[in-house]
Amino acid sequence: MLKILIPTLMLLPLPWLTPKKWLWPTSLMHSMIIALISLYWLKNSSEEGWTTLNPMMGTDPLSTPLLILTCWLLPLMILASQNHMAPEPLSRQRTYISLLSSLQVFLILAFSATEILMFYIMFEATLIPTLIIITRWGNQKERLNAGTYFLFYTLAGSLPLLVALLLLQNSTGTLSMLITPYNDLTLTTSWSHKLWWAGCMIAFLVKMPLYGVHLWLPKAHVEAPIAGSMILAAVLLKLGGYGMMRIMVTLDPLSKEMLFPFIILALWGVIMTGSICLRQTDLKSLIAYSSVSHMGLVAGGILIQTPWGFTGALILMIAHGLASSALFCLANTNYERTHSRTMLLARGLQMIMPLMASWWFTASLANLALPPLPNLMGEIMIISSLFNWSWFTIILTGAGTLITAGYSLYLFLMTQRGPLPQHITALSPSHTREHLLMALHLLPLIMIIAKPALVSGWFA
């Protein structure tokens, strides 16, 4: 664990000590080496238990894929930010990279924490660098509103979690994730227990986000710069899913009564946000709402608490992280050329940038859950376990899948096909850096097809 954590901590002083010419290459190489070393976590030496264990941190098959995704995303974020940070003064570029690295440290500590309270502290700590990135480096004046929504939705949801966790600590004496699955709490349906259950879950449901409390997500995703959008879509949403998975093992059997409103909100949210996607004119807003839609399905899978539900949720989280981040990078390539997020303005791009069109194609196909990509594997498992839970969910999830395919194709056709606008004359060709970025996003996604057991969590 320290083999990864100490190099990541060293990423904090790195930008301040390197000369200007080597700033971006060195931070990129350093974070890429950390990402490659993190792959050794995939070798889980004990089948369902914790490996690389020390008194504070450990990895198990649930947190390993998320940790590797986090470590993989940092070089991609640095690669994506290089262009739009180029005109800024040097110290601001260094601050930016330091912020990204500090976010990375908090995320690694969060996913590898064995005490739920440490996870909570890191969960809150990730809010601060993200808030700074959104409000300082966002591009429109709505970024202030976006930062406020982001911060206060998540904080308001997570303060009850603190109370609930302290209560759990007092009543059972420990909050270690190694012990909480074996807590025998046998919660009843009394009001206090219901409030306690809600307190544990609401923070993660707001973060996921659940449909009713999802308003922060489109704002934050749209107003954030590219690195902020990437880390938000790929990893920060998964913090909510991971937290839910960890804490739900202690909350039986009350979950069986309490989960109805949340499953209903999640599944209805899949359809509603999918329909909103079909009406969007803003490119990043469409991708943000599609994130809400996929996460609604993940929330449904986790709340069901069956093996396939959990497995499907984890696979979909990883696959969605990569695919959504890829789509945001593609939207950023458009934005850097036209400085506008309107989809109408950047149509017919297949004619002028055909190789980028192939990346758009693959990313859109990943978004609409094309087999054999892991997006489909996750969705199929969640949909099957929901069907086992109750037959009528198939109506909602089936319609949701249909609408997902609809808006993913709409996204592809709107940006790539169609008439090229005649007044846009100065679109620079795709940089190699952008192609590298897209390849690094989509190749791991395609490679997971070969061994989905890597990202399947406990029940591989």
Place this chain on the structure above:
Amino acid sequence: MADYREAPLATRPKTLDPNEYFNLSPEQRRAEEERAALRANLKRQYQQQLNNPHRKELIEDPALTRWVYARANPYTNFRPTKKTSLIGALFGVVPLFVLYYTFKTDRDRKEEQIKAGTLERKFSLSY
């Protein structure tokens, strides 16, 4: 006037000029000329920007900017009327209760069947 088309090289005779034909008043003709002048000015500005070889950015279209802003900020202009309240209730509130009722009765029915022993619970490796 219906089927008259312009000859390619000749000008239109005075009696077929729309202002004369429809017998418009001098004020209307002046207003039309002013509007035509404004349109020509806007078109000239657009053409200058379009054909400028050193232009690297988009031509800013204020109508597009207004439209994008309007699409992005629906909530500030929202006013609850009968129609919007009905749509909101129909799509946002009623389905939640309908779905709650559906799932609850389905799950309770399954629970009763399990308790009565009538549900055939076959062994399933994955669930």
